Amino acid sequence: MADDKDIFYDADADLSVLEGKTVAILGYGSQGHAHALNLKESGVDVVVGLRPDSSSRADAEAQGLEVLDIADAASKGDVVMVLLPDERQAELWREEIADGIADGDLLMFAHGFSINFGQIDPPAGVDVGMVAPKGPGHLVRRQFEEGRGVPCLMAIHQDSTGTAREKVLAYASGIGGGRAGVIETTFKDEAETDLFGEQAVLCGGATELVQAGFETLVEAGYDPRLAYFECLHELKLIVDLMYEQGIQGMRDSISNTAEYGDMTRGPKVITEETRVAMRKILADIQSGEFAKEWIAENEAGQENFQRMRDEAASKQVEQVGGELRSMMPWIQNKD
Numbered sequence: 605m606a607d608d609k610d611i612f613y614d615a616d617a618d619l620s621v622l623e624g625k626t627v628a629i630l631g632y633g634s635q636g637h638a639h640a641l642n643l644k645e646s647g648v649d650v651v652v653g654l655r656p657d658s659s660s661r662a663d664a665e666a667q668g669l670e671v672l673d674i675a676d677a678a679s680k681g682d683v684v685m686v687l688l689p690d691e692r693q694a695e696l697w698r699e700e701i702a703d704g705i706a707d708g709d710l711l712m713f714a715h716g717f718s719i720n721f722g723q724i725d726p727p728a729g730v731d732v733g734m735v736a737p738k739g740p741g742h743l744v745r746r747q748f749e750e751g752r753g754v755p756c757l758m759a760i761h762q763d764s765t766g767t768a769r770e771k772v773l774a775y776a777s778g779i780g781g782g783r784a785g786v787i788e789t790t791f792k793d794e795a796e797t798d799l800f801g802e803q804a805v806l807c808g809g810a811t812e813l814v815q816a817g818f819e820t821l822v823e824a825g826y827d828p829r830l831a832y833f834e835c836l837h838e839l840k841l842i843v844d845l846m847y848e849q850g851i852q853g854m855r856d857s858i859s860n861t862a863e864y865g866d867m868t869r870g871p872k873v874i875t876e877e878t879r880v881a882m883r884k885i886l887a888d889i890q891s892g893e894f895a896k897e898w899i900a901e902n903e904a905g906q907e908n909f910q911r912m913r914d915e916a917a918s919k920q921v922e923q924v925g926g927e928l929r930s931m932m933p934w935i936q937n938k939d
């Protein structure tokens with residue numbers, strides 16, 4: 605692969621570099637099941653590493669995969685992909701994974717968190733790489749089965765053997781990423797932009813926007829069902845249009861009235877103050893402040909996290925939404 609390129613496709617990848625090697629997939633959740641099954645169907649030798657009591661064991665075995673304990677899989681793998689929850693990775697690395705990683709092995713991640721924020725510091729003789737699909741695991745699996753792929757980011761943190769890049773690219777191709785495009789980046793840029801996106805826009809920004817819009821209408825005395833349809837249900841239709849055609853393409857599909865309201869009122873909701881808040885969120889990610897807070901939350905047993913989960917689940921928008929969605933059963937489990 606040429607060094608000046610930073611986007612790669614299947615034609616740039618050579619899956620034969622994984623021949624004779626065992627790829628251990630640690631975890632069988634959203635990403636784990638998709639990577640394991642896609643790689644197996646790409647002809648790669650895969651073992652899955654799980655806790656002895658994991659409820660996913662039966663699933664993985666039923667899909668024809670060999671399942672071992674995490675430590676045994678880490679030790680058997682020449683390539684070891686860590687698809688465990690980010691907040692558990694450092695502890696599992698120390699207790700179960702590190703001993704099985706020999707010099708010359710390739711240790712992989714699907715997110716830069718543990719490496720970029722210093723939670724895991726692999727020995728110098730180990731190659732360290734990343735393949736981060738830009739989509740949830742069920743899509744990584746479904747698109748692969750349909751002959752398509754989810755675009756991926758790849759990165760190399762350590763290349764002690766001189767073969768890390770070709771192996772990481774082969775892995776990305778094996779899960780289907782090379783059909784859509786694999787962009788090379790760094791652990792730092794992936795980790796920081798991924799956290800920013802989910803906090804400011806995709807998850808934090810979007811859920812708070814929906815919540816605020818819903819509550820504004822309900823407080824003003826409107827039917828909560830109308831508020832739900834306007835502020836949550838229809839968001840998907842608009843986002844689908846942006847996904848397919850960009851912001852202007854979406855605006856072509858809405859009425860002139862909606863487009864005028866969009867361009868004149870949007871900036872009154874997302875103001876300079878919002879942008880200042882976004883810059884602060886980014887700064888806290890870059891400085892490691894957010895990572896420190898999240899690690900401390902986990903060390904304290906996730907008390908605040910669970911409380912916020914419970915509070916969010918009891919909100920009116922969830923109750924109204926639950927009732928309305930039960931009348932539209934086709935909406936659920938579409939994937």
Ligand code: NAD
Nearest residue numbers: 631632633634635636687688689690692714715739740741
């Ligand atoms: P997940 O929560 O869906 O699955 C985690 C797996 O780890 C499960 O098999 C679970 O049984 C196992 N597990 C959980 N706790 C454990 C413990 N204490 N000990 C041992 N095993 C345990 O996680 P995921 O969403 O697939 O995320 C895995 C990695 O992929 C993370 O680094 C994440 O950032 C990254 N990633 C996720 C997505 C996504 O859309 N979900 C997208 C890109 C990257």
Ligand code: MG
Nearest residue numbers: 678679681704
């Ligand atoms: Mg090993």
